[in-house]
Every structure is written in C-alpha cells, then in structure tokens.
Amino acid sequence: MNGIAGKTVRELRELLTSGQASARDVAEAHIARIEAVDSRVRAFLTPTPDVAIRQATDADIDASCARGDSIAPLAGIPFALKDNICTRGIRTTAGSRILPNFIPPYDATVTVRLLDAGSALIGKTNCDEFAMGSSTENSGYFPSRNPWDLERVPGGSSGGSAAAVAAGEVPFSLGSDTGGSIRQPAAFCGIVGLKPTYGRVSRYGLVAYASSLDQIGPLTRTVEDAALVLNAIAGHDPLDSTSVNSPVPDYTLACRADAKGLRIGVPRQYFGEGVDPGVASVVRAAVDLLCGLGATAEECDLPSTEYALASYYIIAPSEASSNLARFDGVKYGHRTKELAGHIGLMEKSRDEGFGDEVKQRIMIGTYALSAGYYDAYYKRAQQVRTLIRREFDAAFERFDVLLTPTTPTTAFKLGEKSGDPLAMKLADVLTLPVNMAGLPGLSLPCGFIDGLPVGLQIIGRPFDEETVFRTAYTYEQATDWHARRAEL
Numbered sequence: 001m002n003g004i005a006g007k008t009v010r011e012l013r014e015l016l017t018s019g020q021a022s023a024r025d026v027a028e029a030h031i032a033r034i035e036a037v038d039s040r041v042r043a044f045l046t047p048t049p050d051v052a053i054r055q056a057t058d059a060d061i062d063a064s065c066a067r068g069d070s071i072a073p074l075a076g077i078p079f080a081l082k083d084n085i086c087t088r089g090i091r092t093t094a095g096s097r098i099l100p101n102f103i104p105p106y107d108a109t110v111t112v113r114l115l116d117a118g119s120a121l122i123g124k125t126n127c128d129e130f131a132m133g134s135s136t137e138n139s140g141y142f143p144s145r146n147p148w149d150l151e152r153v154p155g156g157s158s159g160g161s162a163a164a165v166a167a168g169e170v171p172f173s174l175g176s177d178t179g180g181s182i183r184q185p186a187a188f189c190g191i192v193g194l195k196p197t198y199g200r201v202s203r204y205g206l207v208a209y210a211s212s213l214d215q216i217g218p219l220t221r222t223v224e225d226a227a228l229v230l231n232a233i234a235g236h237d238p239l240d241s242t243s244v245n246s247p248v249p250d251y252t253l254a255c256r257a258d259a260k261g262l263r264i265g266v267p268r269q270y271f272g273e274g275v276d277p278g279v280a281s282v283v284r285a286a287v288d289l290l291c292g293l294g295a296t297a298e299e300c301d302l303p304s305t306e307y308a309l310a311s312y313y314i315i316a317p318s319e320a321s322s323n324l325a326r327f328d329g330v331k332y333g334h335r336t337k338e339l340a341g342h343i344g345l346m347e348k349s350r351d352e353g354f355g356d357e358v359k360q361r362i363m364i365g366t367y368a369l370s371a372g373y374y375d376a377y378y379k380r381a382q383q384v385r386t387l388i389r390r391e392f393d394a395a396f397e398r399f400d401v402l403l404t405p406t407t408p409t410t411a412f413k414l415g416e417k418s419g420d421p422l423a424m425k426l427a428d429v430l431t432l433p434v435n436m437a438g439l440p441g442l443s444l445p446c447g448f449i450d451g452l453p454v455g456l457q458i459i460g461r462p463f464d465e466e467t468v469f470r471t472a473y474t475y476e477q478a479t480d481w482h483a484r485r486a487e488l
C-alpha cells in the first residue's frame with residue numbers, strides 16, 4: 001500500500017487535521033490504489049476519480065478557511081457507494097442490465113449527507129442485480145472478488161462495497177441490507193458492516209428491492225469508523241416517510257471498551273444445522289472473551305428462526321415484484337429495439353433487461369400476491385414475521401444484545417453455489433431474521449479459518465445501535481483481527 005490507502009477514517013482524519021496530508025493527497029492515494037488492484041478485485045462498476053478530486057479540492061479550500069475542530073468529521077475522506085444508491089449526474093445501474101445508462105437527476109439522501117459532510121465520492125460499487133443475491137455473481141456486469149482469496153466471492157449483495165474497503169481502495173463505503181447484504185459481505189471480507197434499525201437511515205434514492213426490509217448502512221475497517229459514518233447518514237428525512245423522527249445520538253460516544261453488566265443472549269438456533277462447527281466455535285470464543293471482560297452470557301431460544309428463510313423468500317419477492325414493475329422500457333432503462341406493440345414492448349424490454357434471478361423473484365412474488373394465494377403465502381409469511389419480532393422482543397427483556405455467527409460458513413468459491421439457488425440463499429439464513437424484525441445488526445471480524453475471515457453478528461434492540469457499538473468496540477479493542485490486511 002502507498003501509506004495512505006488502507007488507513008481507517010479515524011487515521012485519515014488525523015493526517016488531514018494535522019496538515020500531514022491534504023484531502024487531495026488522500027483522494028489521489030486511493031485513486032492510485034484502485035488503479036493498482038481493481039483489475040483483480042473488480043469492486044467498482046463506475047470509478048469517479050474526477051469527482052473525488054474535485055470534492056477533495058473543495059474540502060481543502062473549506063479546511064483552509066476553518067480551524068481544527070470545526071472541520072466536519074468526514075471532510076476530505078473518500079468513499080464509495082453501492083450502485084443501487086442514486087448519484088446525481090453519475091450512472092446508477094443497481095447491477096442490472098436494465099439500467100445500463102441511467103443517470104439519476106437527483107441524489108439519494110445518504111449521498112447528499114455525505115457530500116455535505118465534505119466526503120469525496122470515488123466510485124460506485126458492484127452488486128448483485130437489484131441487491132438480489134449473496135455473492136455478486138448475479139451482477140449483470142461481472143462478479144467481484146474477495147481480497148483474501150481472489151478465487152472466492154466477497155459475499156453479496158453489497159460485495160463490491162465490502163471488497164473495496166477490504167482491499168484498501170476506500171476507507172468506507174455504503175451498502176444496502178435487505179436480508180444480510182451489508183453484514184454477510186462484511187463477514188466474508190473481514191471488515192465491519194452495520195445494518196441500522198429500520199427507519200434510522202433514509203431510503204430516499206435507494207433503488208427499492210423490498211421496501212419493508214431495505215436499510216442503508218456503512219462498511220468500514222473499524223467499529224468507531226462505522227459510528228462516524230452512521231452519525232453522518234442517520235436521522236429523519238421528510239422524503240422518506242418510514243424514516244423515524246427521533247434524535248440521533250453521537251454514536252462515537254458509545255464506542256467505549258466496557259462490557260461490565262452487559263447481558264448477552266446466545267440463541268441456540270443460530271448454532272445448529274448447516275453452521276460450520278469451526279465458525280460456531282470461533283463465535284463462542286468471542287462470547288467467552290466478552291464474559292472475561294465483565295459481560296454475562298446465557299443461551300436462549302428463538303424458535304421461529306427456522307421459518308425465517310421461507311417467509312423472507314415470500315415477503316422479499318412479493319415487494320420486489322411490485323417495486324420492479326416500474327422498469328417497463330418506457331419511463332427509463334433499457335428499451336427493446338424490436339417493434340412489438342405497447343404490451344410487447346414492456347415484455348421484451350423486461351425480458352432482455354432483467355437477469356434470471358430477478359425474473360424468478362418477480363414470478364414468485366407475483367404468484368404469492370395473486371388473488372386466491374395471498375392468504376396462503378403472503379399473509380402467512382407476515383404472520384410468521386410477527387412471531388419472529390415477538391420472540392426477539394421477549395429475548396430483549398432478558399438480554400442487551402444477542403451474539404451469533406454472521407454467516408454459516410466462510411467465503412465460498414466463485415461458481416460454487418451459483419447453480420444452486422437454495423444453497424446460495426442459505427448464506428443469509430443468520431442475518432435475514434434481523435431484517436424481518438427491523439433490528440440493528442453489526443458484523444465484525446472475530447477470527448480466521450484457513451486464512452478466511454469469520455464474522456461475529458451483534459443484534460440489538462430497535463434504535464439501540466449504541467449498545468451494539470459498545471459491545472462491538474469492547475470486543476474489537478481486546479482483539480486484533482480488524483488490524484489484519486488482505487495481501488494483494
């Protein structure tokens with residue numbers, strides 16, 4: 001690495017505020033890193049070096065007018081956005097061939113907030129098409145690679161965002177998480193990924209997959225960096241009626257190494273069938289470590305967990321089938337060249353533009369919502385969702401956080417699961433219940449198996465990201481997994 005690229009947000013901020021580097025130096029170092037490694041990692045769909053240099057130069061000018069502490073925490077820090085987050089004037093594909101040249105006329109709220117904070121957008125990252133997948137192999141463009149082993153997937157759907165951070169191409173990125181798409185790639189790439197509570201971060205300008213589950217969040221190298229980024233993006237937004245109007249605490253204050261009195265629940269269902277025994281034992285060791293620092297831990301049961309995957313794969317495709325109706329070849333996106341009449345134009349455009357996984361989900365969702373089947377599928381899935389939420393509520397009467405593995409296994413090989421949709425979907429079996437209940441969940445590195453990172457998932461009460469951060473920070477300070485770097 002060139003000395004600057006690969007540093008954390010916190011470290012870069014020190015360089016910037018002490019005058020050891022300008023924002024332009026920082027942007028250039030990361031652009032050079034992308035040029036050096038991205039032909040192998042393939043994290044980026046659309047690099048935006050010119051935009052980054054321009055924004056960094058603005059940050060330098062602002063900094064020369066300001067003094068030390070009045071410089072915004074993310075000023076001059078480069079970042080990347082998953083390509084389903086809208087950027088005004090910059091191509092946004094959602095990983096789909098149906099949006100090959102969509103230039104949004106507006107920014108997502110998270111984009112506005114990061115730019116207002118002085119950060120410099122360095123590129124848009126690869127993802128599974130419309131965020132449907134667990135490996136980036138469903139991207140309409142190309143798969144991204146895991147920096148720890150280029151033959152393996154970085155996870156998905158926010159795989160490009162995770163790989164970019166793990167490869168030192170960018171100090172932080174944003175992803176979106178509908179069933180695990182921030183936490184699962186964070187686990188596979190050995191970094192920190194946070195899905196905030198549903199409603200904590202505005203979804204305005206996020207290309208919708210399943211609106212009742214989607215949430216945007218940060219991918220970073222450290223827990224404190226995740227807190228810094230959440231500070232910048234969280235909070236009420238009049239443009240998203242599901243964003244909640246409650247005060248945003250300073251999450252960095254929650255980053256203190258203190259496990260005293262912390263009550264940890266360890267749900268048995270997250271250590272059962274399909275979970276690699278090596279992963280389970282690394283995670284149990286993490287629980288023991290926290291107990292050694294003053295926490296208490298107890299096993300508990302979340303019996304409806306076994307129905308979470310099945311009900312998620314009714315609810316998510318149902319919402320997707322409705323959300324994706326707007327891609328009709330008329331309003332925007334790909335339009336067929338064939339002359340086919342107005343219904344034919346829609347059918348042909350959708351047929352040519354959408355990939356197989358997306359088509360399958362539209363069909364499942366449309367079926368599940370159709371008259372006569374709605375009660376049997378969609379309604380029942382929503383009832384299961386309520387049960388899942390109630391079981392979490394009951395657990396949180398006894399515990400402050402729940403600790404589980406983030407994924408059943410470490411990163412798998414490219415192609416290993418792409419022919420087996422069920423095997424692929426099982427990659428999110430431990431993360432998607434958190435979306436079903438709308439809770440915050442964070443993944444952080446807790447060990448390695450055969451050179452591949454393992455993720456520890458910390459689940460919190462709704463809007464209690466602070467306890468999640470405190471738990472994660474305490475663990476991180478007592479270990480050095482986060483300090484390891486993939487060699488490229």
Ligand code: GLN
Nearest residue numbers: 131132133178179180181
């Ligand atoms: N892999 C899950 C799915 O395909 C989750 C994806 C996500 O969180 N966006 O639905």
